[in-house]
Amino acid sequence: MDPSPSPPEPWSALDAEGRLTAHELLPSGDDALDLHRAHRDMVLARRLDTEAIALQRQGELGLWPSLLGQEAAQVGAASALHERDVVFPTYREHAAAWCRGVDPVDLLGLFRGTTLGGWDPHERGFNLYTLVIGAHTLHGVGYAMGIVRDGDVGTGDPGRDRAVLVFLGDGALSEGETNEAFVWAAAQNLPVVFFCQNNQWAISAPYSVQSRVPAAQRSQGFGFPGVRVDGNDVVACHAAAHEALSTARRGGGPTLIEAVTYRRNPHTTSDDDSRYRAAAENDDWAQRDPIERLRSHLGESSESLRAEEDRLADRLRRGCRELPVPAPDSPFRHTFAELPRELAKQLEEHLAFVQGQQA
Amino acid sequence: MTGTAIAHALNRGLRDALAADNKVLLLGEDIGRLGGVFRVTAELQKDFGESRVVDAPLGEAGIVGSAIGLAMAGYRPVCEIQFDGFTFPAMNQIVTQLAKYRHRSGGLVSLPVVIRIPVGGGIGAIEHHGESPEAYFAHTAGLRVLSPSTAQDAYDLIGQAVRCDDPVVFLEPKRSYWRKGELDTATQPSAMDSARVVRRGGDLTLVAYGALVPIALEAAEALAEEGRDVEVVDLRSLSPVDDETVVESVRRTGRLVIAHEASRTAGLGGELAARVQAAAFYSLEAPIVRVTGHDTPYPAARLEADWLPNLDRILEGCDESYAH
Numbered sequence: 317m318d319p320s321p322s323p324p325e326p327w328s329a330l331d332a333e334g335r336l337t338a339h340e341l342l343p344s345g346d347d348a349l350d351l352h353r354a355h356r357d358m359v360l361a362r363r364l365d366t367e368a369i370a371l372q373r374q375g376e377l378g379l380w381p382s383l384l385g386q387e388a389a390q391v392g393a394a395s396a397l398h399e400r401d402v403v404f405p406t407y408r409e410h411a412a413a414w415c416r417g418v419d420p421v422d423l424l425g426l427f428r429g430t431t432l433g434g435w436d437p438h439e440r441g442f443n444l445y446t447l448v449i450g451a452h453t454l455h456g457v458g459y460a461m462g463i464v465r466d467g468d469v470g471t472g473d474p475g476r477d478r479a480v481l482v483f484l485g486d487g488a489l490s491e492g493e494t495n496e497a498f499v500w501a502a503a504q505n506l507p508v509v510f511f512c513q514n515n516q517w518a519i520s521a522p523y524s525v526q527s528r529v530p531a532a533q534r535s536q537g538f539g540f541p542g543v544r545v546d547g548n549d550v551v552a553c554h555a556a557a558h559e560a561l562s563t564a565r566r567g568g569g570p571t572l573i574e575a576v577t578y579r580r581n582p583h584t585t586s587d588d589d590s591r592y593r594a595a596a597e598n599d600d601w602a603q604r605d606p607i608e609r610l611r612s613h614l615g616e617s618s619e620s621l622r623a624e625e626d627r628l629a630d631r632l633r634r635g636c637r638e639l640p641v642p643a644p645d646s647p648f649r650h651t652f653a654e655l656p657r658e659l660a661k662q663l664e665e666h667l668a669f670v671q672g673q674q675a
Numbered sequence: 676m677t678g679t680a681i682a683h684a685l686n687r688g689l690r691d692a693l694a695a696d697n698k699v700l701l702l703g704e705d706i707g708r709l710g711g712v713f714r715v716t717a718e719l720q721k722d723f724g725e726s727r728v729v730d731a732p733l734g735e736a737g738i739v740g741s742a743i744g745l746a747m748a749g750y751r752p753v754c755e756i757q758f759d760g761f762t763f764p765a766m767n768q769i770v771t772q773l774a775k776y777r778h779r780s781g782g783l784v785s786l787p788v789v790i791r792i793p794v795g796g797g798i799g800a801i802e803h804h805g806e807s808p809e810a811y812f813a814h815t816a817g818l819r820v821l822s823p824s825t826a827q828d829a830y831d832l833i834g835q836a837v838r839c840d841d842p843v844v845f846l847e848p849k850r851s852y853w854r855k856g857e858l859d860t861a862t863q864p865s866a867m868d869s870a871r872v873v874r875r876g877g878d879l880t881l882v883a884y885g886a887l888v889p890i891a892l893e894a895a896e897a898l899a900e901e902g903r904d905v906e907v908v909d910l911r912s913l914s915p916v917d918d919e920t921v922v923e924s925v926r927r928t929g930r931l932v933i934a935h936e937a938s939r940t941a942g943l944g945g946e947l948a949a950r951v952q953a954a955a956f957y958s959l960e961a962p963i964v965r966v967t968g969h970d971t972p973y974p975a976a977r978l979e980a981d982w983l984p985n986l987d988r989i990l991e992g993c994d995e996s997y998a999h
Contacts, residue, residue: 444776454736454744459747497737500741658916658918
C-alpha cells in the first residue's frame with residue numbers, strides 16, 4: 317500500500333504568476349521579508365554561482381556545486397535568521413552564506429584548493445561547509461544543546477534567544493546520522509530547525525529511491541512538526557523558516573521544513589546529469605524559476621541589478637586568482653593545539669624538501 | 676591490596692573536572708542514573724544534574740556528533756562509548772569530523788572533546804566487547820590517544836585530557852578497572868604525552884600500555900630471578916607516541932620487546948619498532964620482538980586466555996630476544 321498516495325501540495329504564498337496570496341501568514345514588523353532585498357540577494361547569489369561555474373570551466377576551480385534553482389529556498393530561510401542564530405550548511409549553501417555576510421570570494425577557496433575551510437565560523441554564525449552528507453546535522457544538535465545550557469532559549473528577550481538552522485538535502489534524510497540528529501533534537505526539545513532543500517536528486521538517485529513519503533512527513537515519526545513549502549517561493553520559505561526559528565527560540569523545539577525545489581544544474585561541475593534525467597523535467601522546473609516569480613510580483617526588470625552583478629563578478633574573478641596559497645607549514649601548525657614532537661620533526665623534513673624544490 | 680581502583684580514580688578525575696569547569700559535561704549511554712555499565716560515572720548525575728551528566732539516546736554517532744557541536748558552542752564534552760566494539764558507528768564523526776575541524780578552520784576552532792572507551796579483553800565477555808581499536812585512532816591525524824595503566828595515571832590523564840584543547844581518545848583497559856593503586860590527587864602530573872619508565876633495568880626494554888603493564892612488570896620480576904635485568908616502559912600516550920623515551924632505553928639495554936593486545940599487522944608495535952630501528956639501529960643486539968594479539972577477529976571468550984599476550988607469551992618474547 318502506498319503510504320501517501322497524494323502528498324499535499326507544498327504551501328505557497330507567491331503563486332506561479334507572482335501574485336501574493338496568504339498575506340495573513342506572513343511575518344510582519346522587523347521580521348517581515350524585504351522583497352526587494354530578497355530579489356537582490358537571489359540575483360547576486362545566482363551570479364556568484366554562474367561566475368563560479370565559469371571559473372571552474374577556466375580551470376580556476378577544481379569543482380563547483382551549483383545552486384541554480386535553489387535561491388529562493390536559501391534566501392528565504394537565511395533571511396529569517398537573527399544575528400545570534402547559527403547556521404550549519406552542507407556545501408551548496410552559497411546563497412545562505414551570501415545572506416549571512418560571508419565574503420563570497422571565501423566560498424571559492426575550498427573548491428580552488430587553497431583551504432579546507434575558508435572563513436571564521438564564529439564571525440558570521442556560519443559554520444564551514446560539510447562534504448560528508450548528514451554529518452553536520454549532529455553538530456547543529458550539539459550546538460543547540462549548548463544554547464540551551466547557556467540559557468539562551470525562551471527568555472523572551474529577542475536579543476538573547478537563539479536558534480540553530482541546519483541545511484540538508486533530501487539525500488541526507490537517508491543517512492543514519494541525520495536520523496540520530498532527529499532523535500536527539502526531539503527528545504531534548506532543542507532549538508534547531510532542519511531545513512531540507514528537497515531538490516529531487518542525490519546525484520543520480522531520485523527522491524523515490526530515498527523515501528516513500530514526502531520529506532516533511534519524516535519528522536512525525538520523531539515527534540516534531542514538519543512543514544512542506546514551495547521551495548521556489550521565497551516568501552513561503554521565509555515564512556516557514558521564520559515560524560520555525562521563532563518557535564525554536566521560544567523553547568518550542570525543533571521543526572523540519574521541506575522546501576520542494578529542483579537542482580537545475582548537475583550535482584557538481586564533474587557530474588553528467590544527462591545520463592540520469594530528462595531535459596524536459598529540467599525545462600519544466602525552469603518555468604518555475606524563483607527569481608522570475610518574485611520579479612513579476614515586484615515588476616522589476618532583469619536589468620535593475622546588472623551593474624551590481626557585474627561588479628560582483630569582477631570581484632570574484634579577481635579574488636579567486638588572488639586567493640592566497642597557505643604556507644607549507646600551516647597543516648602542521650593547525651592539526652593540534654600544540655605541535656607534537658613527531659609532527660615537528662616531519663615539519664622540519666617537509667620544509668627542507670619544499671625549500672629544496674624552490675631552490 | 677589497599678589503594679584506589681582505576682574505575683574510582685577515573686570517577687574522581689571526572690568529578691574534579693566537572694567541579695573545576697562548568698563547561699565540562701559528560702555524555703553517554705546509561706552514564707546517569709546507572710553510573711555507566713562499569714560505574715565509572717557513578718553518582719555524578721546525582722551531584723551535577725542531568726544537564727551536566729547527560730543520559731544519551733542509543734546512538735554512538737549521535738554522542739560524538741553532538742559533542743562536536745557542544746564543543747563548537749564552547750563546551751568541553753566527555754563522551755563515554757559503552758564498549759570498544761560499539762565505537763565503530765561513531766567512527767565517521769571521530770575520523771572525518773572531530774579529528775579534522777581544527778585543521779580545516781586554520782586553527783580558529785578547537786574541539787576539546789574526550790571520548791572514553793573501555794577497551795581490551797580478558798574479562799570473559801561476549802563478541803564486540805573485547806576489541807583493541809587504538810591503531811585506527813593513532814593512524815588518524817588530529818587525535819590524541821591515551822591509555823592509563825594505574826589509578827594515579829587514570830586520574831592524572833583524564834584531567835589532562837579534559838583540559839586539552841585537542842580531541843582525545845581515552846582508552847580505559849576494562850580488565851584493570853578494579854585494579855587498585857596509590858592515588859594522590861594533589862601531585863603535579865607528568866606531561867600527558869610522555870611515556871614512563873616504570874621499572875629500571877639494563878639488558879632488555881619491555882614496552883607495554885594499559886592492561887599489559889602489570890603483566891610486563893610480572894615478567895620483569897620473573898626474569899630477574901634468572902639474573903635478567905628488564906626495563907619496563909609504559910607508553911601511556913599512544914598518539915603522539917613518546918619514542919624518545921623508548922629509544923633512550925633501548926640505547927642502554929640493546930633489546931626491545933613490545934607487547935600489545937591488538938592484532939599485529941599495522942599495529943602500534945610495528946610503528947614503534949620502525950622508529951626504534953631508525954634511531955637506535957647500532958644499539959640493537961637482537962631483532963625487535965612483538966608479542967601481540969593475532970590477525971584474527973577477537974576470539975570467543977573461552978579462547979582468549981591463550982590468544983592474549985599473557986605472562987608466558989611475554990616471557991617467550993623476551994627469551995627470543997635474549998637468544999640472539
